[in-house]
Amino acid sequence: MPRFLYTLLLWLLVPLIPLRLLWRSLRQPEYLHHVGERFGFFDGVADKPVIWLHCVSVGETHAAAPLVDLLRQRYPGHKVLLTHATPTGRKAGEQLFGDSVLRAYLPYDLPFAVNRFLGHFRPRIGLLMETELWFNLIHACKAGKMPLLLVNARMSARSARGYARVSALVEDSLTQLAAIAAQTAADARRLCELGAPQAVVTGNLKFDVLPAKATAATLQRLCGVPRTIFLAASTREGEEALVLDAVQQAGIPGLLTIIVPRHPQRFDEVAVLLQTCGVRYRRRSENSVAGADDAVLLGDSMGEMAAYYAVCDFAFIGGSLLPYGGQNLIEACALGKPVLLGPHTYNFDEAASTAIMQGAAVRVWDAAALAAEIKELAHDAALRERMGAAGLAFAAGNRGAARRTLALVEKFI
Structure with missing residues (x-):
């Protein structure tokens, strides 16, 4: 029945x-x-x-x-x-x-x-x-x-x-x-x-997905002159505005923020948000090099997430600052990148908890806390190295x- x-x-x-x-x-x-x-x-x-x-x-x-x-x-x-x-x-x-x-x-x-x-x-x-x-x-x-x-x-x-x-x-x-x-x-x-x-x-099974063999040379070139790169990966609706707010609060001179929306149908929507906020940005699809005064690279491409992780210095995993359940943090850890997570990670509950416990990830509760962590990681290369090494060990130990x-x-x- x-x-x-x-x-x-x-x-x-x-x-x-x-x-x-x-x-x-x-x-x-x-x-x-x-x-x-x-x-x-x-x-x-x-x-x-x-x-x-x-x-x-x-x-x-x-x-x-x-x-x-x-x-x-x-x-x-x-x-x-x-x-x-x-x-x-x-x-x-x-x-x-x-x-x-x-x-x-x-x-x-x-x-x-x-x-x-x-x-x-x-x-x-x-x-x-x-x-x-x-x-x-x-x-x-x-x-x-x-x-x-x-x-x-x-x-x-x-x-x-x-x-x-x-x-x-x-x-x-x-x-x-x-x-x-x-x-x-x-x-x-x-x-x-x-x-x-x-x-x-x-x-x-996500722990068994090895980093892509293709190099991130193209993306590295598009990021322009060497500078600290913060990646907001797989962001969901409403999170991009919070990320931009956190980046502004952090106030890191020369920081390049890469925003990669989770769903391709939102690429144009996020571009409109950047324009409305008066943020200078380039789109990945333009295939042009970001200038020193460009604050954001909009990752409007598919199948390049491993390359985005490869070029960044540290990453926030989207879907977690608002109650979407969180996206996959394992790929970032497997590439040795420090990870920032919001409070909502029920889709990856055990992986998130273990990564935090092992020092590969840090939990932030709101945009203000995200801003504080962005500031700390941007200025502390030794902390980035420790978290990256912990991420590599975390990923390898669960394959x-x-x-x-x-x-x-x-x-x-």
């Missing part, structure tokens, strides 16, 4: 789907591409048995990269299929793997669309990255006797409270999964409290999740 009511609600929402896609396409025209795939209509077929991974957007796609590489090495006779929910996730898959993997959108969780998807690709196994519970999809995989695993699974206390409101539906789905690989013991415990019969702890996850997957292929 709970799944019936859930499906009925989805059907009632179907007439709104074209309007939603059209609305989102105003900022990202790519939302109007491959629309048929969202309803289970696909072109082409795989010429090999398929291993399927669902990676909602950019973060999950990058996190899956080490596992995808191991799967391709271990099963050369299979084809990897990546499914996404967003155009940016699909683009990230293309940048990482080119044509070596199949790409598609995962259909909406309507029974007919899900069955068309499974019937078209006929995957031998499915892996859902992080916290992706699609109730009709899980049911269809179980009915079709296709093992479906939840890997790199995370379940924050906040998410657990939300799922508990539909506990019967969630418990039914969790029991139908072939296995669950959780990032931490706390994630595993919360999943079991929601009804999972068992969850093993394999670690966080191995990809191989542990592969060992679990091997039991079902």
